[in-house]
Amino acid sequence: MFHYDSGLGVASERSGTICLTIANRNLPAGQPVSLVVLTPQQGVAQAEVLRVLPTGCMGEDAAHANRAFYELRLVKGTLPSVAPAIAVVNPVQPLRQSGNSVVADLDGDHRLEYFRQCTSSEGVHLTVWAGKPLTGKRLWHEYFYLGYDVEPNCTDKDVADDLP
Amino acid sequence: MTPSGPEWVKQFPTSSSLDDLKEPFRTNVRNFLAALSASGARVVVSDTYRPPQRVYLMHWAFAITNGAANPAKVPSMDGVDIQWVHTDAVGNPDPAATTAAAAAMVKAYGIVFAPALISRHTEGLAVDMTISWSGSLTINNASSSPVIIAAPPANGMNPGLHAVGATYGVIKLVSDPPHWSSDGH
Numbered sequence: 001m002f003h004y005d006s007g008l009g010v011a012s013e014r015s016g017t018i019c020l021t022i023a024n025r026n027l028p029a030g031q032p033v034s035l036v037v038l039t040p041q042q043g044v045a046q047a048e049v050l051r052v053l054p055t056g057c058m059g060e061d062a063a064h065a066n067r068a069f070y071e072l073r074l075v076k077g078t079l080p081s082v083a084p085a086i087a088v089v090n091p092v093q094p095l096r097q098s099g100n101s102v103v104a105d106l107d108g109d110h111r112l113e114y115f116r117q118c119t120s121s122e123g124v125h126l127t128v129w130a131g132k133p134l135t136g137k138r139l140w141h142e143y144f145y146l147g148y149d150v151e152p153n154c155t156d157k158d159v160a161d162d163l164p
Numbered sequence: 165m166t167p168s169g170p171e172w173v174k175q176f177p178t179s180s181s182l183d184d185l186k187e188p189f190r191t192n193v194r195n196f197l198a199a200l201s202a203s204g205a206r207v208v209v210s211d212t213y214r215p216p217q218r219v220y221l222m223h224w225a226f227a228i229t230n231g232a233a234n235p236a237k238v239p240s241m242d243g244v245d246i247q248w249v250h251t252d253a254v255g256n257p258d259p260a261a262t263t264a265a266a267a268a269m270v271k272a273y274g275i276v277f278a279p280a281l282i283s284r285h286t287e288g289l290a291v292d293m294t295i296s297w298s299g300s301l302t303i304n305n306a307s308s309s310p311v312i313i314a315a316p317p318a319n320g321m322n323p324g325l326h327a328v329g330a331t332y333g334v335i336k337l338v339s340d341p342p343h344w345s346s347d348g349h
Contacts, residue, residue: 014274039276083276119277120339121349122285122292143341145292147178147211148222148275149283152339159339161321 002092002107004140009087010126011035011047011072012057012144013079018047018072019057020087025068027089033072034095035079036086038117038126042102044095045077045085084144086115086126113139118154122146125158134158165247168225168265170272172246176218184213186288189346192333193291195306199332200295203303210342211292214285217244221269222279224248228266232278235262290345291334295320306331320344 009022011033020033027033031049036042053069072087079085088095092108103112106128116133117126120143127133128140134157141158166172182193200207220241227233228248235248236257250261284290300314305328313324319341326336335348 080276081271082274121280121283121337122343123340124277125339145340145342146277147292148214148273149219149280149285150277151280154339 002090004107004128007089007091007106008128008140008142009089010084010142010144011079011087012084013081014057017057018074018079019053020049020070020072021056021067022070022087022089023066023068024089025066027068027070031089032075034088034091035072035077036088036095036102036115037077037079037083038085038115039080039083041100042097042115043077044097044102045079046075047072047079047087048075049073084117084124084126086128086142116158118152118158119146119150120152120154120159122149125154127158165245167247167250168228168262168269170268172221172269173272176215176221178211178215178218179213180209181212182209182291184288185291189289189333192346193344196329196332196334199304199328203297203301205295205297205301205303207293207295209291209293211285212290213288214283216282216286217241219279219281219283219286220244221246222273222275223281225266225269225273226275226278229263229270230278235259235266284345284347284349289347290343292340292342293320293344294342295325301325303328306333 006024009020011020027049029049033047035045035047037045050071050073053071056069091104091106093105095102095104102115106113111130114129114133117124123146124144126142127138129136130139224238228235238248250258250265252258296319302310302312305311311328321341334344337343337348
């Protein structure tokens, strides 16, 4: 059974360390983690959990939302520096490339999930959708703070509050 | 002029000080933060003022690196004596060195997406901060009337807190969780 909240997180490389932020405190060392790389085009990299981190790479603490932080080790592929990637733990079906997109049946419902990123004023909204982004149902949403201003291109569907 | 390159990145740093905000927004933020502190909320301020010079350097370094700007035609900026076009030993433009120097700046800044040139941060009219609390929050609005915020989330994305912030003239930009400004942009 795949749980979106605990099975998806955000990974990014900073100063040579790949950090994973995820609402899951139970990942052991060696746990495989698939990374959906979204910049400059979608692709998949493979990593594994190296160790638990006390805080995130950008100094976030774990006081809220059951967040945990891990250092990852890249096993296969590349992760562009600083750019956020969507981390996937234990999907029902493996991720695969479909044209310019990465897709997977994450939850085993025989429908493909898609991945998307867009920018707001100073961050990146990362989303997973059942079906095509913006037309299907949004299943997961996270925000990645950039710390500088960018041109926004997100839609209301990207940034709307998470629905129950 | 100083040639472009990663040594520029140390100049014009982003501020996390409320002192660098413009009035009356500075006082509005101080009053809002005082109310948050009195209510027991935890607040961590990250960015306040982003110098336009820094944003200029980030914007044009990224544009040159990605072929979106002609380095010879980048507009100048007062106080930023940078030479975008590098030259070879005989003084001719060296496109490879020019792009490499800009790319080194992009890497040092940690830029992934095209930086915007103007924002409320460059105007001293925005603050990024992480706000959180436990349980329900009782906080005074700008009229000193207590407001009870019991519904989740217990953080800066709470609509009840946005309404309280607005009474102080500190307006939430909902699309960016840490960002508050003078007008919500």
